[in-house]
Amino acid sequence: MFFLTLLLLLLLGSVGLAFFIRPLRKFFPLLLTLFTGLLLVVALFIPAQPFPKLEEEFSMWFDVIAVFSFILGGGNLLRVHLMKIQQKKRDWQYSIVTVTGFVIVLVIGLFKVGSKNWSDPYLAQGTAFKWMYDAVFVPLQATIFSLLAFFVASAAFRAFRAKTREATILLVAAFIILIGRTPVGVWLTSWLPNPLQFFHIPNLSTWILSVPNMAGQRAIMIGIALGIISTSLKMILGIERSWLGGDES
Amino acid sequence: MSELSFADHLALWVGAALTFMIFSFLYKDNPFYKFAEHLFVGVSAAYWMVVGFWTTLIPNGIGKVFPEMVSIFLPNLSDTTPNYYFLIPIILGIMMLTRLFGSIGWISRWPMAIIIGFSAGTNLTRYLQSDFIHQVHSSSVPLVVLENGSFAWMATFSNVVLVFGVIAALLYFFFSLEHKGIIGGASKFGIWILMITFGAAFGYTVMARISLLLGRFEFLQKWLQSFLV
Numbered sequence: 001m002f003f004l005t006l007l008l009l010l011l012l013g014s015v016g017l018a019f020f021i022r023p024l025r026k027f028f029p030l031l032l033t034l035f036t037g038l039l040l041v042v043a044l045f046i047p048a049q050p051f052p053k054l055e056e057e058f059s060m061w062f063d064v065i066a067v068f069s070f071i072l073g074g075g076n077l078l079r080v081h082l083m084k085i086q087q088k089k090r091d092w093q094y095s096i097v098t099v100t101g102f103v104i105v106l107v108i109g110l111f112k113v114g115s116k117n118w119s120d121p122y123l124a125q126g127t128a129f130k131w132m133y134d135a136v137f138v139p140l141q142a143t144i145f146s147l148l149a150f151f152v153a154s155a156a157f158r159a160f161r162a163k164t165r166e167a168t169i170l171l172v173a174a175f176i177i178l179i180g181r182t183p184v185g186v187w188l189t190s191w192l193p194n195p196l197q198f199f200h201i202p203n204l205s206t207w208i209l210s211v212p213n214m215a216g217q218r219a220i221m222i223g224i225a226l227g228i229i230s231t232s233l234k235m236i237l238g239i240e241r242s243w244l245g246g247d248e249s
Numbered sequence: 250m251s252e253l254s255f256a257d258h259l260a261l262w263v264g265a266a267l268t269f270m271i272f273s274f275l276y277k278d279n280p281f282y283k284f285a286e287h288l289f290v291g292v293s294a295a296y297w298m299v300v301g302f303w304t305t306l307i308p309n310g311i312g313k314v315f316p317e318m319v320s321i322f323l324p325n326l327s328d329t330t331p332n333y334y335f336l337i338p339i340i341l342g343i344m345m346l347t348r349l350f351g352s353i354g355w356i357s358r359w360p361m362a363i364i365i366g367f368s369a370g371t372n373l374t375r376y377l378q379s380d381f382i383h384q385v386h387s388s389s390v391p392l393v394v395l396e397n398g399s400f401a402w403m404a405t406f407s408n409v410v411l412v413f414g415v416i417a418a419l420l421y422f423f424f425s426l427e428h429k430g431i432i433g434g435a436s437k438f439g440i441w442i443l444m445i446t447f448g449a450a451f452g453y454t455v456m457a458r459i460s461l462l463l464g465r466f467e468f469l470q471k472w473l474q475s476f477l478v
Contacts, residue, residue, distance in 0.1 A: 036366025
């Protein structure tokens with residue numbers, strides 16, 4: 001209890017102090033990032049308690065704070081659209097749809113409308129939230145993503161006209177992967193004799209996926225890892241501080 | 250289809266109407282598409298808020314500090330001992346909401362600092378282990394493969410392509426040396442390897458989107474059958 005009180009005092013005390021001393025509004029958050037980041041890095045090298053426990057608890061803390069960012073996102077959405085309606089900006093009528101949909105779903109989800117008991121799961125069969133999920137959320141999400149099939153096809157037609165050697169390689173690889181997973185791919189090269197089985201399209205497709213594609217993916221993953229490691233270090237050490245935003249308003 | 254309840258029928262009709270509204274964009278941008286698009290924004294924001302509330306905030310936040318209070322929602326929590334340390338993330342979460350109020354928005358930097366510190370600390374070690382060391386280790390394979398004492402040319406060829414492919418693709422992004430001569434040739438091979446990777450990714454994306462499209466057509470077929478059959 002003593003440790004908890006100390007932590008709360010430090011947390012609220014630092015905010016209180018920053019009310020009066022403006023430079024602390026950036027200094028304390030940077031210090032907190034350094035402390036949290038270093039603690040989690042050190043936890044990897046010291047597998048003895050309390051570090052593994054701390055890492056586990058921090059992960060749950062992170063999830064709880066992340067939920068508040070959803071609430072923040074919802075609040076921001078409401079603010080932006082209500083302002084748009086109030087100021088009658090272009091297409092403001094559609095903002096009414098957004099706000100209405102948001103409020104209705106939020107209310108039926110939080111109050112478990114249609115549920116017999118409060119202890120029932122929020123997505124239980126027969127609840128209004130489950131109906132909304134099946135009738136509105138899933139069709140909208142799936143159709144919006146499926147629209148991309150048309151756009152990908154038209155973009156591919158424009159972009160992949162095999163003008164260069166690199167574009168040809170990309171196009172051929174995509175074509176082999178695509179037809180290698182269909183019965184057409186099997187049928188097209190099924191006549192090939194045994195010594196040439198490597199060129200049977202499904203086999204060729206599997207080889208492309210497991211060898212040259214794997215090589216490229218590994219190179220990309222190694223590159224991304226190096227980028228993330230250096231960015232993380234810059235954030236922990238306070239070199240990268242764009243997340244703090246500009247001067248406080 | 251007669252066994253469908255009124256709510257099921259309504260869900261089918263609403264789902265079909267929204268599907269057509271989104272597909273109408275293939276002709277051109279129109280009020281029906283805009284309606285569906287704006288509805289999706291509002292509904293999905295609220296959906297993820299509700300999911301976060303019931304799956305994280307109640308069991309792992311409020312439920313940890315006041316298990317008695319949330320036992321009506323989660324009866325199995327009623328015997329749990331309160332863990333008051335979880336007051337800290339709740340307070341930090343509330344501090345996060347100050348971003349909505351301009352004059353005290355700077356308070357949200359405290360929870361942001363925890364999120365940034367946590368992400369940076371875990372990502373640094375996680376990516377170092379799984380995406381750097383592990384990938385380098387997995388790419389260190391024999392360049393000559395023998396199976397039962399005889400030379401396995403296909404496995405050898407695959408391993409050579411894999412090892413030199415990784416090195417060449419990395420060389421393509423290495424700008425400390427001028428891309429001329431051997432380095433130039435290797436980086437050229439690297440870009441070919443990367444093009445194959447992008448081609449494979451493109452092929453998979455097209456397949457995934459087409460399967461989603463087929464899913465929507467199957468739904469529309471179900472909707473048609475609900476009143477035609």
